[in-house]
Amino acid sequence: MSTIHSKNAEIFNKDRAKTTWHDQTFWALREKHDNMAKQLPEWEELRSHASDIKRHTITHLADYLEKFSANLESRGVIVHWAADASEFNETVLDILKSHNVSKMVKSKSMLTEECEMNPYLEKHGIDVVETDLGERILQLLHQKPSHIVVPASHLKREEVGRMFEKEGISKEIGNYDPTYLTRCARYSLRKEFMDAGAGMTGCNFGVADTGDVVVCTNEGNADMSTSMPKLHIVAMGIEKLVPDYDSLAVFHRLLCRCGTGQPTTSFTSHFRQARPGAEMHLVIVDNGRSDMIADKEHWQTLKCIRCGACMNTCPVYRRSGGYSYTYFIPGPIGVNLGMFHDPQKHCENLSACSLCLSCDNVCPAEVAPGSQIYLWRQSLEALGKANKMKKIMSLGMSALFNNPPLYNAALKFAPLANMVPDSFTNLGHLNPWGVGHSNPEFAKKSFRSLWREGLK
Amino acid sequence: MNKEEFLNKLRANTTQQFDMPDMNINGIKYEDTVAQFISMTETSGGKVVNAKKDDDLNAIIRAAYPDAKVIASNVSGIDASLNPDTVAEAQDLNGTDVGVVNGEVGVAENACVWVPQTMKEKSVCFISENLVIILHKSCIVDNMHNAYKAIRMTDYGFGCFISGPSKTADIEQSLVMGAQAARSVTIILID
Amino acid sequence: MKVGLFIPCYVDALYPEAGVATYKLLKHFGVDVSYPEKQTCCGQPMGNAGFERMAKPLARKFDDMFMDFDYVVAPSASCAAYVKVFYPHILEGEHECVSSKKIMDIVEFLHDVLKISSLPGSFNHVVSVHNSCHGVRELGLSSPSELNVPQFNKIIDLLKLIDGITIKEPERKDECCGFGGMFSVEETAVSIRMGEDKIERHMATGAEYVTGPDSSCLMHMAGIAKRENKNIKFVHVSQILAAGL
Numbered sequence: 001m002s003t004i005h006s007k008n009a010e011i012f013n014k015d016r017a018k019t020t021w022h023d024q025t026f027w028a029l030r031e032k033h034d035n036m037a038k039q040l041p042e043w044e045e046l047r048s049h050a051s052d053i054k055r056h057t058i059t060h061l062a063d064y065l066e067k068f069s070a071n072l073e074s075r076g077v078i079v080h081w082a083a084d085a086s087e088f089n090e091t092v093l094d095i096l097k098s099h100n101v102s103k104m105v106k107s108k109s110m111l112t113e114e115c116e117m118n119p120y121l122e123k124h125g126i127d128v129v130e131t132d133l134g135e136r137i138l139q140l141l142h143q144k145p146s147h148i149v150v151p152a153s154h155l156k157r158e159e160v161g162r163m164f165e166k167e168g169i170s171k172e173i174g175n176y177d178p179t180y181l182t183r184c185a186r187y188s189l190r191k192e193f194m195d196a197g198a199g200m201t202g203c204n205f206g207v208a209d210t211g212d213v214v215v216c217t218n219e220g221n222a223d224m225s226t227s228m229p230k231l232h233i234v235a236m237g238i239e240k241l242v243p244d245y246d247s248l249a250v251f252h253r254l255l256c257r258c259g260t261g262q263p264t265t266s267f268t269s270h271f272r273q274a275r276p277g278a279e280m281h282l283v284i285v286d287n288g289r290s291d292m293i294a295d296k297e298h299w300q301t302l303k304c305i306r307c308g309a310c311m312n313t314c315p316v317y318r319r320s321g322g323y324s325y326t327y328f329i330p331g332p333i334g335v336n337l338g339m340f341h342d343p344q345k346h347c348e349n350l351s352a353c354s355l356c357l358s359c360d361n362v363c364p365a366e367v368a369p370g371s372q373i374y375l376w377r378q379s380l381e382a383l384g385k386a387n388k389m390k391k392i393m394s395l396g397m398s399a400l401f402n403n404p405p406l407y408n409a410a411l412k413f414a415p416l417a418n419m420v421p422d423s424f425t426n427l428g429h430l431n432p433w434g435v436g437h438s439n440p441e442f443a444k445k446s447f448r449s450l451w452r453e454g455l456k
Numbered sequence: 457m458n459k460e461e462f463l464n465k466l467r468a469n470t471t472q473q474f475d476m477p478d479m480n481i482n483g484i485k486y487e488d489t490v491a492q493f494i495s496m497t498e499t500s501g502g503k504v505v506n507a508k509k510d511d512d513l514n515a516i517i518r519a520a521y522p523d524a525k526v527i528a529s530n531v532s533g534i535d536a537s538l539n540p541d542t543v544a545e546a547q548d549l550n551g552t553d554v555g556v557v558n559g560e561v562g563v564a565e566n567a568c569v570w571v572p573q574t575m576k577e578k579s580v581c582f583i584s585e586n587l588v589i590i591l592h593k594s595c596i597v598d599n600m601h602n603a604y605k606a607i608r609m610t611d612y613g614f615g616c617f618i619s620g621p622s623k624t625a626d627i628e629q630s631l632v633m634g635a636q637a638a639r640s641v642t643i644i645l646i647d
Numbered sequence: 648m649k650v651g652l653f654i655p656c657y658v659d660a661l662y663p664e665a666g667v668a669t670y671k672l673l674k675h676f677g678v679d680v681s682y683p684e685k686q687t688c689c690g691q692p693m694g695n696a697g698f699e700r701m702a703k704p705l706a707r708k709f710d711d712m713f714m715d716f717d718y719v720v721a722p723s724a725s726c727a728a729y730v731k732v733f734y735p736h737i738l739e740g741e742h743e744c745v746s747s748k749k750i751m752d753i754v755e756f757l758h759d760v761l762k763i764s765s766l767p768g769s770f771n772h773v774v775s776v777h778n779s780c781h782g783v784r785e786l787g788l789s790s791p792s793e794l795n796v797p798q799f800n801k802i803i804d805l806l807k808l809i810d811g812i813t814i815k816e817p818e819r820k821d822e823c824c825g826f827g828g829m830f831s832v833e834e835t836a837v838s839i840r841m842g843e844d845k846i847e848r849h850m851a852t853g854a855e856y857v858t859g860p861d862s863s864c865l866m867h868m869a870g871i872a873k874r875e876n877k878n879i880k881f882v883h884v885s886q887i888l889a890a891g892l
Contacts, residue, residue, distance in 0.1 A: 001832065001833055002833065002835075003833065003834075005834070006833055006834045006835070006836065006837070009834060009836050009837045010835070010836035012836075013836040013837065013840055019840065023844070025628075025629055027819070028629065029629075033793070034792060034793060037793070037794070037795045038795050040484055040565075040795065041482070041484060041795070042481060042482050042483060042484060043794075043795035044794060044795055044796065045481060045482065046481065048477075049477055049479070049481060052474070052476070052477035053476065053477065055474040056473075056474045056475060056476045056477070059470055059472060059473040059474050060470075060473060061466050061470070062463040062464075062466040062467045062470070065463060065466070066463065069459070075613055079459075081457050081458065081459050081462040082457065083457040083461075083462065087457060131636060132626070133624045133626040133627070133635055133636075134624075134626035137626065137627075150625070150626065150629070151626075152626050152627075153626075153628075153629060155627075155628075156628060157627050157628045157630075160627050178627040178628060178630035178632055179630070179632045181627055182624055182626075182627065182632040182634070182635060183634070185635075186634065186635060186636060189636055190550070190636075193636075194547050194550060210609070212609075218622070218623050218624060218625075218635070219622050219623070219624050219635035219636045219637065220582050220622040220635065220636050220637025220638070221635065221636040221637075223578075223581070223582040223616065223637060224579075224582050224583070224636045224637060227546050227577070227578055227579035227581075227582055227583065228545075228546045228547055228579060228583075238466070243476065245604035245605070245607075246479050246601070246604065246605075247479075248604060249599075249600040249601045249603070249604040250481065250601075252600050252604075253565075253566075253599070253600050260625075262500075263496065263500075263565060263566035263567070263619075264500075264566035264567070264568055264617070264619050265619070266500070266618065266619050266620055266621065266622055266623055266637075267616055267617070267618060267619075267622070267637070268568065268616065268617040269614070269615075269616040269617075270609070270614065270615045270616065271613070271614055272609060272613035272614065273612075273613035273614075274613075275546075275573075275577075275578060275612070275614065276576050276577075276612070284462075286457075286462065286465070286466075290465045290466045290469050291469065293466065293469045293470055294469035294470075294471070296471075313793065315822055315823045315825065315837075315841050316834065316837050316841075319837045319840050319841060320836075320837050350697070351830070351833045351834050352834065352837075353827070353830070354780070354823050354825055354826065354827030354830045354834075354838070354841070355695055355780070355781075355827055355828075355830070356780035356784070356822075356823035356827070357780060357781075357784040357785070358780070358784070358791075358793055358821075358822075358823070360784065361784060361791050361793035361794055362793045374694070374695065377695070377696065377697035378694075378697055378698075378699050378700075379697075380697045381697065381698070381700075386697060386698070387833070390696045390697070390698075390829055390833065391698065393696070393829075394692070394693040394696050394698040394701055395698075395701070397688065397692055397693060397701075398693060398698075398701040398704075398705075400687070401656065401687035401688040401690070401705055402687070402704055402705065402708075404684070404685045404686075404687060407656070407687045411659065411660050414660050432831075432832035432833070432835050433831065433832050433870070435835040435839065436835060436838075436839030436842070436843075436870075436871055436874060437831075437839075437867070437870030437871055437873075437874055438870050438873035438874045439870070440661050440866050440869070440870060441661070442660055442661060443660065443661060443662065443663045443664070445663065446659050446660050446663055447654045447658065447659045447663035447666035447667065448654070448659055448682075448684060449663075450663055450666075450667060451682050451684070452684075455667060455670060
């Protein structure tokens with residue numbers, strides 16, 4: 001009864017030391033989150049406000065998008081509307097072609113991952129250079145992010161260092177010091193910023209009231225990407241809107257504290273218009289989000305601000321890694337988003353949750369990704385994706401528990417199961433419980449027998 | 457897709473609506489806001505120099521960055537060899553050792569300083585190896601709620617909260633200062 | 648005060664001693680306890696596996712069976728939480744769920760309703776407290792470590808009433824042990840690894856016993872500990888609290 005996730009997780013867990021390291025890496029981020037939460041007396045108030053503001057904004061999205069886009073257009077920003085990933089990709093390519101751009105630097109954007117923009121642009125002759133260090137490393141290694149905030153955290157310094165040597169980015173052979181490697185990347189990327197024809201950023205928040213596109217980075221790469229090229233393209237999902245600066249303050253305070261456990265990112269950049277002599281384009285993307293709004297059970301998933309806190313706290317993510325999931329966003333929120341994106345394809349991720357609900361508690365916007373996973377599991381049968389073995393077990397339990405006399409009889413004979421030697425049940429494919437557990441011993445007398453015999 | 461179709465679909469799919477919450481949030485306040493700002497700046501990897509009203513800012517900058525050869529600034533009174541208002545291209549500021557800019561609002565809870573664009577080429581804020589931000593002590597507020605009430609945007613339509621130097625922990629979570637933008641940040645706090 | 652005892656299926660079959668201890672505790676404090684014999688399971692295993700519809704007849708029966716009690720008390724935080732959190736939704740459209748308002752874990756009941764301030768007996772051992780996920784995050788037996796809320800732990804408050812006991816908590820005091828019902832047989836590798844990590848942290852406290860309000864977590868960890876010959880014992884918190892009864 002294994003799923004794709006559980007099979008991948010099993011392979012991941014074969015390297016015990018690396019699993020330990022991975023778990024500790026992300027637990028450290030979880031602890032930093034806790035530290036941050038405890039330093040602000042108003043922490044829980046901020047979370048409930050964030051949730052309420054998002055609920056309001058999402059259910060008034062069309063109005064806010066009109067206001068937001070009108071504000072930007074009044075200052076000369078060109079706004080595009082993309083219904084799906086292919087419209088988004090085509091729009092970006094059109095903008096680049098019409099400006100004769102052959103190289104674009106970009107800062108991190110999960111939306112462009114979602115739309116698989118890089119391969120599309122590359123196919124059409126555009127050189128796309130990721131400028132977030134983690135993303136750049138992954139691009140050169142031809143890998144995907146394993147986490148949405150710290151995308152290359154699954155890699156060891158040696159893996160990065162060897163690749164930098166091969167690419168000619170680092171010159172000192174065998175020097176895998178992170179400071180040295182970061183310097184080498186800085187030098188290499190600096191050249192890219194100088195001659196790129198366009199810079200692309202994502203958008204952490206769009207402020208409807210003022211028409212600000214707000215981008216948060218620690219490296220300053222969004223600013224580098226937009227300070228030199230004469231063309232700035234923003235990729236923005238519709239759910240990124242907030243009404244005004246007062247709302248933005250709430251999210252600004254939560255985003256980084258939850259994600260990396262810092263009180264803020266180093267740079268929070270507000271773009272309202274193109275810089276002098278340049279042009280700014282904004283592509284607003286739906287790609288399934290408007291359908292999410294119509295989903296009565298799961299629409300609040302749109303409140304997510306992509307901080308990554310749910311991944312860091314998830315005991316399953318920490319011990320199975322980002323690549324064990326079939327959707328490009330891993331962890332609790334990724335399990336949910338995958339179900340929206342393509343339930344047939346991504347429902348196998350639903351097993352990756354022990355329902356511990358820690359993610360519900362760290363989520364700054366109270367999306368409750370763990371509780372939502374329980375609900376998604378209820379839709380598996382209708383999708384024709386219920387696991388047969390699990391269904392048989394559940395039907396068996398159901399028959400037993402709905403029939404008290406049968407249940408009584410079963411209890412009476414249960415202790416006989418103790419006679420089966422442990423070694424017989426240590427056969428993983430027949431009895432998954434026996435993979436790592438000794439069987440529990442049935443009591444000689446059940447509670448109900450003891451009750452009848454005079455406990456009362 | 458055209459805007460109307462795009463928004464119509466959204467409207468059609470929205471079946472219930474929720475109100476905005478009351479926004480009276482009790483943001484944290486500090487006993488000594490300036491001391492908190494200084495301590496947070498240091499935590500974020502920045503340095504703080506306290507200056508008296510009539511101190512020579514150029515001397516302070518030279519003392520902080522004695523090896524600097526190229527200083528870029530359009531702040532009046534600052535000795536600079538490059539001016540972001542008059543360079544032909546943003547790229548011309550590459551190689552700047554120290555960029556000097558004005559900050560308008562400081563935030564005690566997280567060391568953010570609001571730096572609105574007041575120069576033709578904002579690249580000076582990011583491309584310089586080291587960044588000096590001049591900030592008046594009286595412009596420091598407790599938290600982001602107050603900060604977002606206090607900031608103002610210039611006609612350039614760009615501004616950035618900067619908190620310490622550019623940093624990354626993308627290689628094995630090791631914190632390294634100086635990823636793509638300034639490797640060090642010094643805040644000169646003026647009385 | 649009439650209390651209905653809910654002894655979840657696996658406690659009934661595997662850990663009747665936790666049920667007996669719960670009964671003794673309630674009797675000791677003069678509570679009028681009875682045990683409706685037609686009870687079986689709350690339906691959580693099916694619900695968590697994605698078959699909530701199969702939990703529905705169980706929820707219906709459960710709600711009828713415990714209708715006339717003032718409280719329903721169970722020695723299992725997770726099962727109590729399932730009734731409390733999920734039953735209202737499962738029974739939606741049928742009738743208003745009453746058991747969800749009456750259900751309590753034994754720890755919660757002793758602490759919040761009876762507000763007990765003393766217990767006879769002693770337990771001269773070092774115990775490490777296992778804060779089970781649903782106890783922490785659904786029933787509120789202790790303050791979740793992720794939240795900025797006042798710190799409390801009802802399990803520890805009660806254990807402190809026992810003489811001679813030394814109470815510890817592991818590092819990562821409320822991280823999941825990896826049981827999760829069907830999770831443990833569907834995601835065996837991660838589940839076992841989580842269990843091993845949890846056992847290790849409990850053992851690092853120097854504890855002789857791991858105790859908690861959820862026999863399911865204890866069952867999971869005990870199964871791993873036995874397979875791997877770890878020198879640590881597992882006991883439901885009600886058994887320690889009833890040590891002198």
